[in-house]
Amino acid sequence: MNEQMTQSIPLSTRIRLARNLKEYPFPAKLSVEEKQLVNETVRDALLDGDDAKNYRYIEMKDLSSTEAVSLAEKHLISPEFASSADGRALILSNDETVSIMLCEEDHVRIQVIEPGLSLDKAFEKANALDEKLASRLTVAFDEKLGYLTQCPTNLGTALRASVMLHLPALSHAGWMPRLSSTIAKLGLTLRGTFGEGSRIVGELYQLSNQVTLGISEQAAIQNLAAIARQIMEQETAARETLRTDNVFIDRIYRANGILQSAYMLTCSECTDLLSLVRLGAALGILDLPLDTLTKLLTAIQPATLSVAEGRVLPAAQRDVLRAQKVKEALQNA
Amino acid sequence: MVGCADCYETFYDKLLPSIQRIHGRARHAGKTPPQVVTAEQTAAPQKEAAPTKEQQIEALQAQMQQAIDSQNFEQAAVLRDNIKALREEQ
Numbered sequence: 024m025n026e027q028m029t030q031s032i033p034l035s036t037r038i039r040l041a042r043n044l045k046e047y048p049f050p051a052k053l054s055v056e057e058k059q060l061v062n063e064t065v066r067d068a069l070l071d072g073d074d075a076k077n078y079r080y081i082e083m084k085d086l087s088s089t090e091a092v093s094l095a096e097k098h099l100i101s102p103e104f105a106s107s108a109d110g111r112a113l114i115l116s117n118d119e120t121v122s123i124m125l126c127e128e129d130h131v132r133i134q135v136i137e138p139g140l141s142l143d144k145a146f147e148k149a150n151a152l153d154e155k156l157a158s159r160l161t162v163a164f165d166e167k168l169g170y171l172t173q174c175p176t177n178l179g180t181a182l183r184a185s186v187m188l189h190l191p192a193l194s195h196a197g198w199m200p201r202l203s204s205t206i207a208k209l210g211l212t213l214r215g216t217f218g219e220g221s222r223i224v225g226e227l228y229q230l231s232n233q234v235t236l237g238i239s240e241q242a243a244i245q246n247l248a249a250i251a252r253q254i255m256e257q258e259t260a261a262r263e264t265l266r267t268d269n270v271f272i273d274r275i276y277r278a279n280g281i282l283q284s285a286y287m288l289t290c291s292e293c294t295d296l297l298s299l300v301r302l303g304a305a306l307g308i309l310d311l312p313l314d315t316l317t318k319l320l321t322a323i324q325p326a327t328l329s330v331a332e333g334r335v336l337p338a339a340q341r342d343v344l345r346a347q348k349v350k351e352a353l354q355n356a
Numbered sequence: 357m358v359g360c361a362d363c364y365e366t367f368y369d370k371l372l373p374s375i376q377r378i379h380g381r382a383r384h385a386g387k388t389p390p391q392v393v394t395a396e397q398t399a400a401p402q403k404e405a406a407p408t409k410e411q412q413i414e415a416l417q418a419q420m421q422q423a424i425d426s427q428n429f430e431q432a433a434v435l436r437d438n439i440k441a442l443r444e445e446q
Contacts (some may be wrong), residue, residue: 048360150387157389168375169384171361175375180386210380237381331394 025259028241029311031305032255034142034187034227034320035096038149041172041181042131042156043163048064049101050110050126057062058110058169068154068159069114069123073209079115083108086145092326095217098136100124110172121148129181131156140186140251143246150240159332168237179236184244186251187216191226191302192261195271199228202254211250224291225298262306275303279311280347287342293323293349300353315356319349413442 043049047061066080080120081259083104085093091105098121100113114123124132133152156162163171177183203213212233215221230251233242265271277325278299282288288296301316304308321327321344329335332344358364364371376382416439423432 043361045361049358051357052359125409154390158392159390162389165361165364165381166387168364169386170389171358173357175358175371176378178375179379179384182386208446234379234381236375236379237383237385239386242385 025263026317028262028305029255029259030139030303032189032258033251034138034189035098036137036139036141036145037137037183037185037187038142038145039185040133040149040153040182041170041177041183042133042153043171043173043308044128044131045161045163047130050128050130051173052334053110053126055110056341058126059112061130062110062112064124064160065131065156066114067111071191077116079117081115083111083113087335089326089329092097093324093330093338094122094136095323096327099134099218101127101175101250102221103127107141116255121152123152127215131179137314140248140255142184142186142248145164145180146184146244172348177235179234180240180242180243181236183231183233183241184247185229186247187227188228188251188258189298189301190228190254191298193258193264194223194226196261197264198257198261202257204328206230206250207233207244212246227298227320234248250320252294262302272308275299275306275308279303279309279312279353284350285346287339288323288346288349289342290325293345297323297349309328311353311356315352322352323349409442410446414440418441 026312036148044061044064045058047053050058050061053061062082066241070080072080086094086108088105091100091108092102093107094100094113094115095102097119100117101124104111104113104124104127110126112125114125116122120136122134122136124134133156135145137148142171157254165171170177172178172181190199194278197215206213210233211230211297213228213230215223216227216229230247232247235243237247246313278296282293282296297316297320300309300311301313301320304313304316322331325338325341328341328344328348336344357373358367372382416435420432420435420439423429423435
């Protein structure tokens with residue numbers, strides 16, 4: 024098995040821990056003022072010493088909707104969190120690997136993102152923040168039900184672990200529907216990269232655990248890592264068979280041609296082409312660094328493009344800018 | 357959606373069937389939160405070695421001053437006697 028190729032399949036790993044403060048009702052039952060009080064209580068508990076320098080406290084009402092959506096495009100906050108600013112705040116690490124959503128569905132949602140498949144490391148970081156929080160504030164917890172969350176689907180560990188996987192070869196082979204239903208039987212889920220109900224773009228899938236009660240954090244993570252590993256091996260095998268598929272190889276070269284010469288690119292076209300080119304790079308057909316292609320998948324998102332440009336752009340102008348950015352990045356790579 | 361943490365206790369019997377349906381299990385198997393450490397505990401010296409007499413006296417003096425400030429003279433008197441006893445031991 025080609026280990027290097029297998030390692031190119033996971034783009035990132037995310038760990039999310041949901042926590043609530045015992046003395047306050049869940050966010051849905053709080054007024055905006057009460058939410059602010061919760062947010063500031065959590066901020067004061069977490070941000071001291073070095074952490075005060077390494078993190079920023081952002082009240083969501085101080086961000087424009089474009090800036091908020093860009094954070095969601097980078098997976099630092101949920102699309103739902105970006106949709107409404109009232110009584111919501113975010114604690115964001117300067118390197119944008121740790122984001123703590125305050126008063127989303129739960130009072131506190133600690134999230135850590137690591138590149139590649141790195142569940143243990145991401146969990147360790149999230150757990151350290153959780154230990155700090157729980158040593159300073161009383162967290163809602165029950166012996167039988169574990170960490171208490173607004174939605175019963177998160178009870179227990181309240182841990183959601185996910186790995187973002189690039190699965191173009193399995194998608195091309197038509198395996199995804201069967202794979203998704205097999206995974207559902209194992210207590211996991213495979214869906215679009217923006218979570219529940221999101222569309223699959225660029226053959227990018229998010230593999231996450233579903234069951235949180237009756238399973239330890241370590242067992243959930245090991246289970247997810249084992250399944251991710253199996254899917255990665257299947258994808259690697261499927262990619263190997265594509266090497267002899269001339270029609271498919273031609274699609275990869277054409278995708279690269281369009282990305283390096285188009286004057287305008289919509290987000291969805293660009294994502295689909297980047298997916299093909301990323302596959303080409305992993306197969307060694309195209310001499311392009313995977314890292315550049317992975318970063319482009321986020322940088323070309325509509326709100327992120329506007330934020331980088333410092334102003335909100337109309338769609339047609341964005342498409343021109345997107346094509347320029349991609350061309351530059353690929354030609355300088 | 358549940359309103360607050362206490363709802364889980366109040367409506368435990370009603371919620372249990374749906375919790376079991378969602379997770380297939382109904383008993384937490386993960387970590388438990390650590391004990392909350394209060395500000396006073398964090399402020400207390402964390403050294404392994406026992407505090408010296410001098411340090412004990414200083415701490416008691418500070419407590420005595422606090423007691424005086426809050427007009428808690430009974431407690432202040434007890435603290436004063438403790439300080440005196442420690443000084444005599446030195």
